[in-house]
Amino acid sequence: MSMKACWLAAALLLASAAQAATIKLSCAAQGQELEMCKAGAEAWSKKTGHSVVVVPTPADATERLALYQRVLQDRSGAIDVLQLDVVWPGLLGNHLLDLKPHSRGVEQSHFGGVVANNTVAGRLVAMPWFMDAGLLYYRRDLLAKYELKVPRTWDELALAARKVQEGERAAGHKALWGYVWQGRAYEGLTCNVLEWVVSHGGGSFVDQGGRITVRNPQAIEALERAARLIGDVSPREVLDFGEEEARAAFQAGNAVFMRNWPYAWSLAQGKDSPVKGKIGVTVLPKSGDRGGRYAATLGGQQLAVARHSPNAALAADLVMYLTSAEVQKERAIQGSLNPTLWPLYADRDILKANPFMGELFGVLAFAVGRPATVTGAQYGEVSAAIWTTTREVLSGRSTAAAAVAKLENELLRLGRNGRWD
Known part of the structure; x- marks a missing residue:
């Protein structure tokens, strides 16, 4: 050169x-x-x-x-x-x-x-990168062992979780719990609450027209049912759980059911996972008596x-x-x-x-969005109000009826004349 x-x-x-x-x-x-x-x-x-x-x-x-x-x-x-x-x-x-x-x-x-x-x-x-929807993970092997079907309602989930939990603990697995989810004071709890309320037919806190709809019997029933899980089939520590804490418990073999996002599938099926090959995924339950529907928070x-x-x-x-x-x-x-x-x-x-x-294609197409678009810049405060009042119920410091009334008042304060439109 x-x-x-x-x-x-x-x-x-x-x-x-x-x-x-x-x-x-x-x-x-x-x-x-x-x-x-x-x-x-x-x-x-x-x-x-x-x-x-x-x-x-x-x-x-x-x-x-x-x-x-x-x-x-x-x-x-x-x-x-x-x-x-x-x-x-x-x-x-x-x-x-x-x-x-x-x-x-x-x-x-x-x-x-x-x-x-x-x-x-x-x-x-922004460009979409990946989608999420809340899912119910379950132990296929344990449901088969106790001759149980995959639950379709919240009552069925509680009954199945309790039966397996009691049976496995009697057999020596003292650390097993029936159901783990996200109860910490953060956005993940808002996602869980939305699924509970929608699945009971209680609306989505603020509807697409900007009207506050949270104060209704179905929403109260949803929170009451969730609170009954604590100490029964869900550990009290679940109030400190985020996604990873719930996954850790489930993947270690210490839970029958788990609410989580799709990312947990590949990790739970990893070569070193104790539950590899033993798990299934399905839609989260709905209420069996209030006209609710299957609901998965869009993430x-x-x-x-x-x-x-x-x-x-x-x-x-x-x-x-x-x-x-x-x-x-x-x-x-x-x-x-x-x-x-x-x-x-x-x-x-x-x-x-x-x-x-x-199967998830259909779930994603009809997943439930949080009231973020309608509440705009105030969504952060709206979500914080939802998880704060919910934790008062889950921890036993408030009744569901009082919490829903308090949440309605807080949303009225945040909204313009009680609505966003």
Whole structure:
């Protein structure tokens, strides 16, 4: 190679290095999901020549939201790409980039409800990444041992949980509990409460028209039934449980039933899991006598770009890659994360790895949304009011009737003249 060619190659390398950017990405805080996020980011880096730094963020959703609000309001550039909970686009939308100019219409292949959720004032402020819905996990082997059917109502669940719990404890498994779920004071409890109330026919706290509907006999009955679980088939420690604490108990073989999100499937079926090959997944129960219906809280995560990111176009390209069919398929197979692209629910590789996803398609299509869109920027306060008053019932400090009345008053205070419309 001539001296001139060497100088030209060196110049090109320097120019390339000068143009390379670093994108700061906030995604999952821990576990398998974080590792898959890093793997996707590394793949994009190799493809584009740009680097990605994964910014540590709190595992607690409430703390993470507070961090995002500070970063976005300060326009600090500390985070370019943010992972958002399904209820956050309406809260943060003014600070997020419109992704429509970067999407090339691919949003039409995502579930329409999630795309609508991520559209604020006509701007697509986040791309769907994976969907969630509350599910009931159960021990197939234990139900078969005691000749029990998969429960379809809350009463059936309590009876089956109690029967297996008593039988297994008598046989020496003293640590076994019938049912574990998320009772800590955080968004996860709001999800559980929504499922209880809707499944009893008690509405969704605030309806789509902005009217407060929480004070009714069905909602009271739902909270009373949930409170009876504590100390009976659910440990009192469940009031400190989040998703991971519930999964740990179930995966260790110390619970018959568990309410959790789809991500727990691949972990519970891992090669070192004590319950591998022994579990099933189904829809959460409904009330058998109040005209309720099966209800699964809609969850999921989105990816968004900070509006004032110094590398907004590159950050948008990273978002489009991470939410692509290729990456979503890999995450579905490796981590049981439900795709937001509806064509992937016919993918044979995904269905082989996650047989339950074929049935989950219908659950996702009709999952129950939290009253986040209708309450807008006040949803955080609305959710906190829901979990706070519920915990008073679960801990025995309040009756369900008093708690529902208190919650109604709090929602009246938060709303404009008692409603959002």
